[in-house]
Every structure is written in structure tokens, then in C-alpha cells.
Amino acid sequence: MATKKASKLVTNSPDETEQIAQIIAKNLKGGEVFELVGDLGSGKTTFVRGLAKGLGSSDSVASPSFTLSHKYDTGSLTIYHFDFYRLNQPGVVALELADILNDPRNVTLIEWGDIVHGILPEERLAVKFSQTGDTVRELEFNYFPDSDYLMKGL
Numbered sequence: 001m002a003t004k005k006a007s008k009l010v011t012n013s014p015d016e017t018e019q020i021a022q023i024i025a026k027n028l029k030g031g032e033v034f035e036l037v038g039d040l041g042s043g044k045t046t047f048v049r050g051l052a053k054g055l056g057s058s059d060s061v062a063s064p065s066f067t068l069s070h071k072y073d074t075g076s077l078t079i080y081h082f083d084f085y086r087l088n089q090p091g092v093v094a095l096e097l098a099d100i101l102n103d104p105r106n107v108t109l110i111e112w113g114d115i116v117h118g119i120l121p122e123e124r125l126a127v128k129f130s131q132t133g134d135t136v137r138e139l140e141f142n143y144f145p146d147s148d149y150l151m152k153g154l
């Protein structure tokens, strides 16, 4: 198993969190999977908003807590944004997710992904969000050597 790498960044505002995600967005090739980990209000959805903007999407990004998933169209890739906070059993949703993960034209971001861990690829980028102040968040990126390219420019 390849060793994971980790790096941490501190952001001081929602805008800064979006900017970090926009930089990563520029590096995307398609097929990437992000697992976003952290308490409510730690900035996971804000990160997705920046990523969608960075890919040129003008769709509005909001938490898919009730609908479980949102899809954002960009000129090139399609972003799938899942939030499984309210999901009690994987069932048919996991099957749908598995199809999405297998398509290299998609970029998938998952909040509260514990319930679907079994079907997530091992080579995913995990981002841990911690609230360390009113408007301060620490982002810890855990990634594989193969996904070094995603961190370019940060």
C-alpha cells in the first residue's frame, strides 16, 4: 500500500477556503474522489463551492443534506456532491454512487461518507476540516503520491 502524504493549511475566511478549492480545481483531470471530513459548519460545503467555481460552474452550491446529492455542470467535468448525514443505510444510493465513481468525467465530493466507505476508492483525497476560531479553519489534506498534482499551486 502506498504511503499517504499530509499537508495542512489554515484559512481565515470562507473566501480563503473557496480560493484553496479553486486552486485545486485547476489541477483536476477527472475521476478524482474527495472525502470531506469534519463537524457541521467546519467548511466542507464552502470548499465544494470553491471547487465548482474553479471549474467554471455557475450553478449555486448548497448543502445536499435533504436530497443527498447535487450535480453541478461545468464546461468539462461534472461535479457530484454527496452529503450522507441523513442516510441510515447505503442501499440504492451506494449503487448510484458506485456508478458515478467509475466515470472518469466526474469529480466526486462526499460529506459524511462513513456509511459508504466500503465502496470508496482507497486512492481518494481526504480533507479534514477543523474549526479553530470563529472564522478560522484548518484543512488537512491526506493524499497519495499519485495525487501530488492536485496540490500544485497551494
Ligand code: ADP
Binding pocket: 011, 012, 013, 014, 015, 016, 017, 038, 039, 040, 041, 042, 043, 044, 045, 046, 047, 063, 111, 129, 134, 135, 136, 137
Ligand atoms: P459544513 O459543510 O462543513 O457543514 P459549511 O461550509 O456549510 O460547513 O459552513 C461553514 C460555515 O462557516 C459558513 O457559515 C461559513 O460562512 C463559515 N465560515 C467561517 N469561516 C470560514 C472559513 N475559514 N472557511 C469556511 N467556512 C467558514
Ligand code: MG
Binding pocket: 044, 045, 063, 083, 111
Ligand atoms: Mg455541508
